[in-house]
Amino acid sequence: MDFIKLINDSEKWPSFESPSHLDELNEIADEAFKKNTIEGYLAMLLIYHQLCEEMVKLLIEDSRFFIKASIYPTEIKFPNSNKIMFGRTIEQLKESVEFHNKDLFIQKCQSFNEVRNSVVHGLTKQTSVNTVKNKLKKVKTIFDQIFNLFEESHDWFHLCFKDFKKDKFIDYDNESNL
Numbered sequence: 001m002d003f004i005k006l007i008n009d010s011e012k013w014p015s016f017e018s019p020s021h022l023d024e025l026n027e028i029a030d031e032a033f034k035k036n037t038i039e040g041y042l043a044m045l046l047i048y049h050q051l052c053e054e055m056v057k058l059l060i061e062d063s064r065f066f067i068k069a070s071i072y073p074t075e076i077k078f079p080n081s082n083k084i085m086f087g088r089t090i091e092q093l094k095e096s097v098e099f100h101n102k103d104l105f106i107q108k109c110q111s112f113n114e115v116r117n118s119v120v121h122g123l124t125k126q127t128s129v130n131t132v133k134n135k136l137k138k139v140k141t142i143f144d145q146i147f148n149l150f151e152e153s154h155d156w157f158h159l160c161f162k163d164f165k166k167d168k169f170i171d172y173d174n175e176s177n178l
Contacts, residue, residue, distance in 0.1 A: 003072055006065075007169050013161050014061035016054065026051060026147075033140050038129050041136035048143040049086065049116055052109055055150040056089045059105070062157035063096035069164040086113055100156035105149040112142045 006012045016022055029047035032040040064078050084092070090109050093102075119135050126132050 003068055003075075004169060007069055007072075007161065007165050010158075010161070010165075013158065014058055014065050016058060022051060022054060029143075036133075038132060038136075041133055041139075045116060045119065045136055045139055048112070048139060052112055052143065052146055053086050053089060055146065056086070056093050056109060059099070059150065059153055059157075060089070060093055060096055062154060063093070063099065066097055066099075066157060066160060069161065069168070072168070100153050101149045102153065105146065105153055108142055108146045108149060112139065112146060115139055115142065 025047050029044045029051070032043040032047070034040070068076060086109075090106060090113070093109075094106055096102075115135055115138055119132060119139075123132065
């Protein structure tokens, strides 16, 4: 599809494929956390991990869309990054354009991933279930921070896209209406 049509239609800007499903998963994770059981915490961890991964991927899409808008009419193609692990996805985000709260967002995602790896890969090495629970309680706090930072960053990108549309692509839109 022509990039001018994409930038001029905010419905086509980068977004989650099924935001209502992700909201539902977030609620399930929150409810699992409230159970205060090892099973609930592990379910929460699994869901939050997937949600974090989706947030990182969307910020990568935002970044790529930003680059495309910046260099238009020159085109650029990016590799498909849907089949890579969370750590590599974070690395891709590090290599993207600077954006609002980028470093803090990445730091929180790395912290989340470190706690997740420590719990999952060390589950049988822990000395007690309470030790595991205490580590997993940290995940909820980190996830909430990641979510807030994501929303601010994603909104920042959308403001940039709106500015691109208004300042750079307004003439293209008018030309297509002639």
